[in-house]
Amino acid sequence: MSEVKSTIEKVNAGLGKRYRSEKMFQWFGIISICFGLLCVLALFFDIIGKGHSAFKHHSIEIPIMFDADKLGITDINDTKQIYSANYDGVIKASLRELFPNVSGRTEKRKLYKLVSNGSYLTLQKMLLEDPSLLNQTTEVQLITDDDIDTYLKHFVGKESEFERIHAEQVEWLATLREEGRLISHFNTVFFQAGDSREPEQAGIFAALMGSFYTLIVTLCLSFPIAVAAAVYLEEFAPKNKWTDLIEVNINNLAAVPSIIFGLLGLAIFISFFGVPRSTPLVGGFVLTLMTLPTIIISSRAAIKSVPPSIREAALGIGASRMQMVTHHVLPLSLPGMLTGTIIGMAQALGETAPLLMIGMIAFIVDIPGSVTDPATVLPVQIFLWSDSPERAFTEKTSAAIMVLLAFLIAMNAFAIYMRKRLEKRW
Amino acid sequence: MSLTDTADASTGLAFGDEPSTVQENSSMDVSTSDIPETAVGQPLVSDPKMTMRNVDVFYGEKQAIFKVNLDIARNEVIAMIGPSGCGKSTFLRCLNRMNDTIVDCRVGGQIELDENSIFDAKLDVVSLRARVGMVFQKPNPFPKSIYENVAYGPKIHGLASGRTELDEIVETSLQKAGLWDEVKDRLQEPGTGLSGGQQQRLCIARAIAVSPEVILMDEPCSALDPIATAKIEELIAELSENFTIAIVTHSMQQAARVSDRTAYFHLGYLVEVNDTETVFTNPSHRLTEAYITGRFG
Known part of the structure; x- marks a missing residue:
C-alpha cells in the first residue's frame, strides 16, 4: 500500500469541485436570463397595462x-x-x-x-x-x-x-x-x-407611414451601399494601411452618437443640397449614415464565414473573382447580411435624436403620401405625446409604444423567416 | 549503407566525400546539406505539356520552393511525394496560379503550358484555370444541386449552347467520374448530401466538365476511406487516357499505384524525379530512399 495516489484517485478527488463550478456557472446563466425576462415582462406589463385602454x-x-x-x-x-x-x-x-x-x-x-x-x-x-x-x-x-x-x-x-x-x-x-x-x-x-391637439382625434397612422417611408429610404440606400463596401473590403481590397484605416473608421462610425448624424444631415443634406426638411427622404439619408457601419460590419463577418474551400472551388474551375462573389459568396452570406440589416433597421426605427435635428419633430396632421411629404416617425410621435399635458395622451403614448414594438417584432420575425429560408448548409 | 553508396555512384553527385560522413548521413539526418542543385533522375522530357524552370515560391519573407525545374509530359500521371511541409502542394498550386489568391505569396521563375508562359499578360488567369483544372484535398462541392455543381463550369465558360447540350456535358462528366449510376436519379439533390468519396468524385466531375487539358489533384484521397480511395485511384487511371494529371499524395502506395512518374520533394527542393518504378525500387538519392523506406516523413 503506497501513499502515492493513483491517477484515477486524483481525478476523482477533483471531480466534486469541477461539478460544483459547472453548476454555479449554470445558475449564474439561469439567474441572468430570469432577470432579463423579468425586466422585459415588467416593461410589457407596464406598457400594456397603461396603453390597452387607448x-x-x-x-x-x-x-x-x-x-x-x-x-x-x-x-x-x-x-x-x-x-x-x-x-x-x-x-x-x-x-x-x-x-x-x-x-x-x-x-x-x-x-x-x-x-x-x-x-x-x-x-x-x-x-x-x-x-x-x-x-x-x-x-x-x-x-x-x-x-x-x-x-x-x-x-x-x-x-x-x-x-x-x-x-x-x-x-x-x-x-x-x-x-x-x-x-x-x-x-x-x-x-x-394623424396627430391632433385633441387626444380623441389624434392617431398614429401619420407617424406609422412616416416611419415606413423613412425605413424604405434607409433600406434602399444602406443595404446596397453597405454590401458593396463589405464585399469590396473583404474580397477585392488589398490589405494595407489604407484599408486598415478605413476599417478602424467604420468601427468608429458605429460608435458616433446619433445626434451628430442629425447635425451632419442638417448641415449637408438640408443646408447644402437643399433636400426638403421634415421629409422621410432626408430622414432616410441621415439614418442611412447611421446604419451603414452596422450593416457593413455584420456583412463583412458574414462574408468571412463563407468557407475558403468554396472560393477555391469556384476559382479552381475558372470563375472570375466577380463570379465567385456573385455566384457563391453572396448567396451564402446573404442570411448573415440580412440579420445585420434588420438589426440596423430596428436601430433606425427606434432612432429619435438625429430626426429632431432635421425637423421631423413637426406637428403632422396629414398622412404623408410620399417620401417628400412632411412627416414624423413613431418614436418622435411617442416623444411628442409624452410631452402633452392632456391626460388622455398618457394612454396614447403607451399605445404608440405598443405599435412601435409590434412593428419591431414583425420586422424581426420577417428577418428570421428570411434567414431560415435562405440558409444553406455546406 | 550499400544502397546509399550505389546512389552516390550512379548519380555521381558529390556529397560526403569521407566515409565517416556517409556513415552519418545514412542515419536520420534529413538536412538540406546534400540536396542536389538540379533534381536527380529525369526531371525533363521531350515535348512536355508543362515546363517549370527555376520556380521559386515565397510566403512573405519565407521561401517555400527553391529553384525547381520539372517537365510534365503529355497524358502522363505525375505524382509528387514528400514529407509534410515539403512544398509539394504549394508547387502544385503554382501550376494554375491558385497561389495568386494567397496574400503575400510570390512566385518566381518560368512556368509554361504548351510553350506559353502562364504569367503572360496576354493569358487570362480564368482561361488558364479552365485549361488546368484542380481537385482539392477536402471535397468542396458547392452547396447546390449535383446537377448545378457539374454544370457550373460549362455555364460560366459558355461551353453549352442549350439545355440539352448542358445535360449531355453533365451526364458524360458524371460518367467519366464514375458517379453517374449512383446519382442519376437524384441530380437535383444537394451535392453536399453525398458521402465523402462521392463528393470527391463529384468535384472531379466538376473539374472535367470544362474539359481541361491538365488536372491538378491536391491529396484527393486524404479525407477518404480505403474503398472510396480505391475508386478514385481507378478513376485516375481511366482519366489519364485523356488528361494530363499531376497528383500530390501523402501515400507512397498510392503514388506507386497510379502514377507514371514520381517526383520527390524535400524541404522545398525537388530532389529526385524518375519513372515511378525506378523511384520505388531503385531510388538514386539518399533522401528519396530514406523517405520511401519509411525512415522519416
Missing part, C-alpha cells in the same frame, strides 16, 4: 336631423356648401333635444362638451357620401371628448378624483348609458388619423 373609445349615439336650413345648405350638389355647413349647430340642437331641461350658457356648454369638437367632420363625411340624408333624421355615433372618455374608462364611481368632469355631465352620461346610447368600441381613429 384601443377602445366611447361614442354617444344621437339622432341627428340634417336640417338644410340649420346647416345653411341651399344646393346639395354644391360640395363647397357641404364643406362649410354649420354641423356644430345641428349637433348642439340634437343634444339639447336629448336633454331639454338644460338651460343657461354654462350648463349648455358643458352639455356640448360631451362630444368631441371634431364631430362635425363625421357629419360632413356622411353628407358627402350620401347627399340624400339631407332633411332626414339618422342615428349617428359621435366620439366623446377625451375628458369624458377618460372619465368613462377610469373614474366611473370615483368622480371626485377627476376634476375635469362635472357633476351634471356624470348625470347625463348615466342617463345616456341607461338609454343604451353610450357605446364603447374599437378605436379606429387611433389607427387612421
